[in-house]
Amino acid sequence: GNVDGRWRMKSHNDPNHNNHNNNRYRSTWIVVVVLALLVGWMGYRHQQQQSTTTTTTQQPKATIAYAVTITACDAQQPEGRHLLDGAAVLAHSIHRNSIRNNDIRNNNRVSKYDYKLYAFVHEDGRSCAPYLKRFRYHIVPSHIPWNISDVRDPRLRHGIQQGKGCCGRGKEFIKLKTLTLTRHPVAVHLDVDTLVLQPLDVLFDALIMASGHDTVAEYNTSLFPYVQQHIPLEQQQPQRSSRVVTHQEDEGPVQTLFTRDYPLAPPHVPPHKVGMQAGFWVVRPNTTAYHDILHMIVVTGRWNQGWYDDDDHFPLHYGSLRISGTLNWYYSHYHPHQMVELNRCHFNTMVDDARLPFCNSNGNSNDNNDACQDCRTTDPSEVYSAHFTSFCGKPWECPREFGPGRERLCSYLHRKWHETRELLVMKERLPQQRVASSFNANRHGTTTAHGYYGHCQDTTYIPMLA
Numbered sequence: 001g002n003v004d005g006r007w008r009m010k011s012h013n014d015p016n017h018n019n020h021n022n023n024r025y026r027s028t029w030i031v032v033v034v035l036a037l038l039v040g041w042m043g044y045r046h047q048q049q050q051s052t053t054t055t056t057t058q059q060p061k062a063t064i065a066y067a068v069t070i071t072a073c074d075a076q077q078p079e080g081r082h083l084l085d086g087a088a089v090l091a092h093s094i095h096r097n098s099i100r101n102n103d104i105r106n107n108n109r110v111s112k113y114d115y116k117l118y119a120f121v122h123e124d125g126r127s128c129a130p131y132l133k134r135f136r137y138h139i140v141p142s143h144i145p146w147n148i149s150d151v152r153d154p155r156l157r158h159g160i161q162q163g164k165g166c167c168g169r170g171k172e173f174i175k176l177k178t179l180t181l182t183r184h185p186v187a188v189h190l191d192v193d194t195l196v197l198q199p200l201d202v203l204f205d206a207l208i209m210a211s212g213h214d215t216v217a218e219y220n221t222s223l224f225p226y227v228q229q230h231i232p233l234e235q236q237q238p239q240r241s242s243r244v245v246t247h248q249e250d251e252g253p254v255q256t257l258f259t260r261d262y263p264l265a266p267p268h269v270p271p272h273k274v275g276m277q278a279g280f281w282v283v284r285p286n287t288t289a290y291h292d293i294l295h296m297i298v299v300t301g302r303w304n305q306g307w308y309d310d311d312d313h314f315p316l317h318y319g320s321l322r323i324s325g326t327l328n329w330y331y332s333h334y335h336p337h338q339m340v341e342l343n344r345c346h347f348n349t350m351v352d353d354a355r356l357p358f359c360n361s362n363g364n365s366n367d368n369n370d371a372c373q374d375c376r377t378t379d380p381s382e383v384y385s386a387h388f389t390s391f392c393g394k395p396w397e398c399p400r401e402f403g404p405g406r407e408r409l410c411s412y413l414h415r416k417w418h419e420t421r422e423l424l425v426m427k428e429r430l431p432q433q434r435v436a437s438s439f440n441a442n443r444h445g446t447t448t449a450h451g452y453y454g455h456c457q458d459t460t461y462i463p464m465l466a
Helices: 015-052 077-095 106-109 123-134 152-163 171-180 203-208 216-222 289-302 323-334 407-427
Strands: 061-071 114-122 137-144 187-190 193-194 256-260 276-283 339-341 385-387
Touching: 061 123, 061 171, 077 114, 077 123, 077 193, 114 123, 114 171, 114 193, 123 137, 137 171, 152 187, 171 276, 171 289, 171 323, 193 339, 193 407, 203 256, 256 323, 276 323, 276 385, 289 323, 385 407
Parallel strands: 061 114, 061 187, 114 137, 256 339
Antiparallel strands: 187 276, 193 385, 256 276
16 A cells, blocks of 8 residues: 555544544534524524514604794803703603604503604804704704884784793794794694603694594594593684684694693683693694784784784783783684694693682582693603693702692602603613713712702702713
């Protein structure tokens, strides 16, 4: 045989041969184990993604416009930082209750609707615009939509010039631009001190999916129990004024949903004359309605301690010469069949206990009017959105206690606001909302019994802005 070492077969007893085989087998097993682990990890990730992003793979029924109005803001001042924190937390609460939500803990309340954020920013608030962009707001530079000097009625013009109430000298009327967001079937205007706690699909479904002939009564049925019930029909839907202001007709679907500000109602005023609560407005965008309202204010409007015409008078109350009273005059007086009043304990709750003249000491009325409902007793699971007014206080006021009967619900709502801020900054930052160098995500104070997540040092709020 061939004895050339280059061709000699190695014996099974050759140690070099055995080492070679062992290394080969060991490498093979390592590859098999790594592949198995990789396949298992990929399967786990796929299962996790399916369980946490179920809603994101669906096509939204529609994209809802959410808008805020910034009439004044200085990012270098505490008030401006508080406002920006409010806008950021509000934006994240909208996200968490939209179809984009990928938080498995919230999948039992999945929305069918997408959203787009808008910020109507007056020139007095433009220094805050860059920060709002980080929270995914589309900035719309805005101004008062008319010249105050053009208002024909002298009393009306004088009242706007005085600037009493919110925001000063008519700047709150910028909120009317919500009607111009016609790329969206529904728009929601919210104040920055509000929080969305559950998807608002029940409202969007009612406005988008209803037929063109649905009446207010049919809306009341489809939205039950979320509408303000037990108000006599002649009070909630007075006969349309004979004085025609707009070109729109009342035939067709309901155009707007809102709550009323019963705590600010003057004595002995029927419910339909109580101003809307201006921090929450759901509406079908409509440029015709927008221009009609401007025409009503500038040309045909008449004012004498409240809006009036030849047929009726809506008495003066706080905000009656602002959005609250103006929109209520437009819809409740001229277009009562285009509006539905929502139950203020479910939507835009302020945790108030309205005490109107027709309410008795038990918070009831002879006709079981919901205006007498005590929102302090509402089950937290039935609250869709909250508005932090004087009843519960602002989250950035770090209140240590609340008024009689409000401790349970106010504490819950404050805790949810601070929880949403915590999720925004520490856990669920959207790519467009990531903190920047001037955005401090690690500042912590003392967590109070209310659950402020370290955002308060005693009663001093620690803003996200450094």
